[in-house]
Structures are given as structure tokens and as C-alpha cells.
Amino acid sequence: MRQRSLIAITAALAAGALTLTACGSRDEDGGGSDSNGGGTTVVIGVDAPLTGDLSALGLGIKNSVDLAAKTANKEKTVEGVTFKVEALDDQAQPSSGQQNATKLVADKDVLGVVGPLNSSVAESMQKVFDDAKLVEVSPANTNPALTQGTKWNGGEKARPYKSYFRTATTDAIQGPFAAQYVYNDAKKKSVYVIDDKKTYGAGLAATFTDEFKKLGGKVVGTQHIDPDTKDFSAVATQVKSSGADVVYYGGEYPQAGPLSKQIKAAGAKIPLVGGDGIYSADFIKLAGASGTGDLATSVGAPVEDLPSAKEFVASYKAAGYKEAYEAYGGYSYDSAWAIIEAVKKVVEDNDGKLPDDARAKVTEAMQGVTFDGVTGKVAFDEYGDATNKQLTVYSVEGGTWKAVKSGTYTG
């Protein structure tokens, strides 16, 4: 008898463990938006890391899309259509991203997807969406290969997937833009380059290195870090003894924060420079007080400074989201709005109803979408890239990111 009750306890524990695991991957509030009743429902899918290290950025994306859907419903932007948001968590993992893509494709009401955050996740999702002719607009992917093919650097640009668009600019521009700032404006001549070997990080570090060398700068050392660890002491020691006067890091803030902190602790009082992947309030939290002076480039002009964004910032605040909109809030709003505009055009062309092949039609319409968005003029070129190629350098000062220089990269 004793044995049996013990087995029961163990089974209960195991079941508990499984339930908890399942809870972990479920969205907290479903991310749904108001349904105004009546007419057709169009679902805008969201794929982003809603839990885990990168969740700060992911939740900002989810909330901003939610805000766009609510605004469209309130203003009746598309007559007879109510937008709903379905947010899935990819935990920044390509495999989860692909599963989510399959799930979104299976839901017939989904006519467009905003996401993902990570270029490596996008790689695994593109084909699934393209096969279903479901349009995907990423607010954050910056790897050039996603729109221009793997040979983008050799001049042979070829768009691999017609259903993929993005509102963020690419690392082909972001890396060199950072190099020009570091070399010309910050007057740093020798750099230590570190990346995390992921699609985004390695790509960004490579475009930065090329431009920095071209300008006459010296690369005094390179390292590739393992994103699963927190111990960068060996790398920090190498940075110190290399005598570099700046560190460039291709990667994201969960590693960049501790890395910056450990480099400074090792005695190298030099700034760490990164891309939009480290442009997050969480970077400052993780890097601590020694992060002051660290730099990041990010796509577009600072949302707070754009007149077009005032309304977005105000209504985001009014909507009372728990999390900040973070680096990609404005781009996520614009991505969702691009889908809304495309749906609007398709519905208008079809006498106020959704056609049977709505997905293909929306994808087609996306190519021609232009409107004044939160981040400036939103439109797409022949590769699906945003035509807005503005970038900004930010610096950590007094515990927040301060915009230092905005501009457009020119050759």
C-alpha cells in the first residue's frame, strides 16, 4: 500500500512539472484586442520572444501591434473588418519560431504576421509563410540576407521570398554607419571585435569590421563568445591586454550587458559599441554604472523626437501597457499598420469584402503600401526592405539612452 501512495505522489509531481512547463509557454493575457462585433475578423499574428532574456523587446513588439489593431478598430480604418491580435512566443529560438509560423498559417483568419525579433528566427519562418503566401513584416530583423539573398555582399542581390518585408533597415547599413561614427566622430582608431556567432551578431560585426578597416582603423583582436554563458572574464582580460580603445560587439543585450561590465572591471575603461540588439533599457540595467559612455546604433530616428511619433507615444501610455515599447515599438506599430493598410486596399478593391485568396492579395498589396507612419514614411523597395534608411547613434548617459547623432548612411 505504501508503495502505491508514493507512486501517486510522484505521478502528481510529474504532472505538476508538466503543467508548469506548459504554463511557461502560454501567453499571459492572450494578447487579444477588443472585438467590436459584426463584420469580418482579421487576425494579425505576432511572433516574438515573450519570455526569456529578450522578452523586454518582444513584449514591446506585442503591445505595439496590439495598439495598432485597437486604433484601427476604433477609427474603423477598414470598414466591416475587426482586427484581432494573436501573439505567439518564440523564445528567440528558430525552432519555436517555425512551429509558430505553422500554427499561424493554419489559422485561416490570419492575414499578416508581425515579427520576429531575431534574424535567425526569421530564417526558419520565411519559407513557411511564403509557401502559404502569408505576408510577414518584421519590425526588427536587420540581417541583409533575409531580403537580398545570401550573396548580397557580392553584388548579386536576389530576393528569396516575396512575402517577407521589414520596416527596420539592414546591417549592411547599420554596421558601416557605426564604423563611421566610431572612427570619424568618436576618434577611436583601434577596435576589438566580438560577436556571438548568430546570424544577426556575426553579420553586423562583419559589416562593421569591413568599413572600419576601409576608413583606416585597426582591428587589434577578435573573439566569438558563447551566448549561453555569463563568464566573459577570459575575453575581458584579452581585451584589456590588446590595448584597444573601443570594443565592437555584434549581438544582443543579455550578453552585451555583462560583457561591458566585465571588460570595465578587468581594467579596460573603453566604450562598448553595438547595434540595435543592445539598444534596450535592460542593457543599462545589466551593464551597471560602468556602462556609461557605451554606444549603440539603432534603426530610424529616436521615436520620442519625431513629430509623427508623439501620438504613438501618448496613446501607448494611455493604453496602460505594463512594459515599455522599447527599441522596436514604433517599427512594430508601423509593421502592423502596413498590414492594416494592405488589408484595406484588398477589401476596397473587392467591393468591401475579403476575397477568397485574401492572403495572396494582401501580400501583393503590401508591395505598394505607402503611408506616414510613426517612424517616418513607410514604404518598401523591390527587395521588401524599408525605403527609410535612417539610423541613430545612442549613448548611455545618466542611466538612459541619449540620442547623439541621427543620419542616413551614404556609401
Added chain:
Amino acid sequence: MNELPQQLVNGLLLGSMYGLVAIGYTMVYGIVQLINFAHGEIFMTGAFGALTVYLYVLPNGTTMWIALPLMLVGAIFVAVTVAVGAERFAYRPLRTAPRLAPLITAIGLSLALQQAVWAWYPNAKSARTFPQIEGGPFEIGSVTIQTGDVFLFVAAPISMAVLAYFVMKTRTGRGMQATAQDPDTAKLMGINTDRIIVVAFALGAAFAAVGGLAYGLKYGQIDFRMGFILGLKAFTAAVLGGIGNIYGAMIGGVVLGLAETMATAYIADVPGMSQLGGQSWANVWAFVLLILVLLFRPQGLLGERVADRA
């Protein structure tokens, strides 16, 4: 500048942390032949226990010199409670079951603990900042030692000394040795083996808690997944040193930490190996080392050849 002394210190510190966690793996394995895969999470709950004491028990702005001992107590209390609870409710019921069953339970428990912290600890969905010891780093020659690392430098040897004394000199410690050698005969000699097993779990958890606190002080942040990779490394360290041997766990940890650091710093400089260097390859070299040791010394560095008593 010659960076070798600094890299040695880096490796030693990393290795000491692996060693502290590895002791728990090795002691539990030595006595019940169970690989407690939830041990990394016990390390994690210890770190969160320390943070809880600092944030929610002590008044705001308590100086670290007063807070630290209390955080240590909190860390050990939480980790030991979790470990003893796990032993009582997850492992003891399966003691006579086939060996695979408790192993699977351990993995389930590991996930459950991670998710419990994720779901119920305030703001634990991403990394939480950990209080730091005030004061600048110390320079000894060309070596810089961070204030946060001082704790680890002091705690690791003290922990080892306490453990050695306990196992060699006390009654319970000798009972542990006897149980590890032969649980059935030990039982016949009047040793309460159930109690011994609980002690082994509790002791291992206490050392993991010290490691958890050291991790927080060293890196300045803790998160609900910190135990997974570190637990895996500590398990590797235990196997490297000879699983079941408590000194082996510490030595294995230090060897592993040094190997990773040296691989990061120097492999790329070896002619023809530039593609295989850097920190992203550190794990590969650590496991190459493990495989080599297991090939030529299957019992681990300090392990003894024991007949399988299954």
C-alpha cells in the same frame, strides 16, 4: 602585457564555482547512485534565497558587510529546504525503483523548479540584478581581483575544509562513508541510512547555495535559468574528478574552469588552430578534455576503481 597570471586567476575562480556545485552531485551519487539533475536548480534557488533576504528581509541600503552573512544563511536555508523536500517527495518514493525512474524525476523536478521561479518570483522573467559588494578591485602585481570575487576566493577553500572535517571526523560523516561503501551492511551496523541520505542532500545543497551567492556577487545578476548550464558543467566537473569523490569534485571543477579559460585565451594562437579558438569553442575543449580523461582514466582524476554493485 603578460596576461597569463590574470587568466589563471579567471580560470581558478570559474573552476571554484563549478567545484562548489559539483560537490552536491558527487555526494548524492556516492551514496544513492543517483545523478540529481535538479542540483543546478538548487544552486539557482540558493541564489534567489540570498536575493530575497537582501530585498525583502533586510532594511533598504543595508551595507553588504552586514547583509552578506545573512544572505548566506538565507541562501543555504532555501537551498537545503528545496533539496530535502525533493529528496523526501521526489526521490525517496523511487528509491527501490529502476534507476531510470529517479533520473527522469530529477529532470522533471529541474524544469518544475525553473518554471516555479519564473512564474512566482517577482520580476524573475528576465535577469534580476544582484547586490554588489562596495569597493574597487584589488591589484596584486598584474592581477586584478574584483571585490565580488573575494567572497568566492575565501568561501571555496573554507567550504572544502569544513566538508573534509565533517566527513572525516564526525559520526555522521563516517556514517556517510560507510553508507557510500555498502548501504546494506551499514544498515545492519545500526546506521540510519535514510538520515544519512538526507544529510548528503542537505550538505550538497548548502555548498550549491554558497556557489549561488558567489555567482550573484561575481556577475551582478541572476536568472531562473542560471542553474541549467552551470549544473551541467558542475556535473562534468564531478565526473572529471571521479564521481563519488568529494575532493575530486573540487579538483575536477578547477581543472574544467582552467581548461575553459585557457582554451578561450590561447587555442587561437596555436598555429593552425585559429578557427578552433575563442570562447565559443571553450565548451568543445572542455568536453574533449573530459573524453580524454575518461578514455585513459575512466574512474576520473581522483576516483577509485569500484566494482559495480548493482
